[in-house]
């Protein structure tokens with residue numbers, strides 16, 4: 430098969446790495462890719478926003494499957510336009526991508542199909558949103574409705590903070606994404622990420638993970654896209670996975686079909702596991718980044734077979750098998766992240782990392798023969814081990830082999846799981 434992979438992050442490098450292991454793969458192309466992905470795929474220059482041009486290029490290269498990594502092209506309808514052109518795609522349609530593209534849409538779906546989630550209100554008016562915040566009191570959570578690059582959520586500990594967040598949304602801080610606001614109940618419990626491959630009808634459980642969103646050790650400081658992750662998530666026991674499938678994922682699949690927008694692609698549920706079971710915090714319609722990196726290290730089966738089956742509506746008789754080991758990834762970021770990252774720093778030592786440690790490139794570029802930092806999150810140093818503790822030690826031995834003075838990482842990725850293992 431000829432495959433085109435769309436995206437340029439660590440998530441796509443991990444997908445490219447796993448796809449490359451498939452005996453079914455003839456040729457892998459990637460757009461826009463990065464220097465890490467370039468080791469697995471031929472990089473092509475394509476304007477991803479020009480759907481007709483992407484379709485024409487796919488026809489010309491006889492592409493058998495397009496795999497879309499990030500959410501933005503999905504929300505923009507790339508999968509629809511490729512399908513209309515007769516090209517197979519792994520990824521949801523534009524209307525199905527509303528599960529990520531509109532928080533209000535997802536909340537209404539939950540209400541209609543009795544899916545457990547935080548109580549909420551939807552507002553297009555600042556005065557009404559503010560009144561709702563006052564009635565409910567704090568802590569309370571304020572969310573811009575649309576895609577806001579992970580920055581549209583405020584977990585407010587006081588009513589004043591919530592009012593400021595509401596005002597910021599309606600003042601245009603998040604552009605069109607903030608024209609509507611969701612205000613919701615503050616949930617308590619342990620967070621976990623749960624993934625399914627979906628083909629419109631069937632959802633196949635596809636692994637669990639936990640990530641660290643805050644930039645600072647001990648989960649402190651500003652939010653980021655994710656500073657590290659590990660898989661599996663200990664809180665996602667087989668019983669909890671069963672409940673999540675029954676109470677959250679399956680009603681979502683039925684609901685989306687009933688609404689005329691069946692979901693295919695990756696359904697990534699952000700969950701809060703509380704005393705009364707799993708609740709949905711949010712959906713994403715693509716793999717997590719960096720959660721994908723740890724999933725790919727643990728997946729035993731052929732990824733290309735599974736994604737093709739999802740694209741063809743053939744998941745009903747498929748299964749996914751995982752290594753028993755844990756996997757852990759440490760994000761190395763450029764100094765300044767999540768503010769303005771320092772770009773251009775030369776990274777060396779990438780070929781010195783111990784055997785078995787995989788380095789996925791997230792924000793790198795090639796300059797005069799050197800790998801340099803070109804984004805906020807730059808490298809994902811990833812390893813497996815019998816326990817999270819062992820995977821963590823291996824990943825940090827990889828980090829220590831890398832010489833990049835302008836970069837940093839958290840030294841405590843996986844600390845809750847490590848603590849759990851110590852006490853077990």
Ligand code: AMP
Nearest residue numbers: 547570582584613614615616699710711
């Ligand atoms: P989201 O972008 O929706 O994943 O939200 C970002 C983070 O905010 C989540 O990972 C949670 O840590 C937190 N969060 C979102 N919604 C809630 C909620 N209703 N209760 C508590 N924390 C939340």
Ligand code: GLY
Nearest residue numbers: 654655717718719
């Ligand atoms: N790491 C969180 C995300 O990909 O949304």
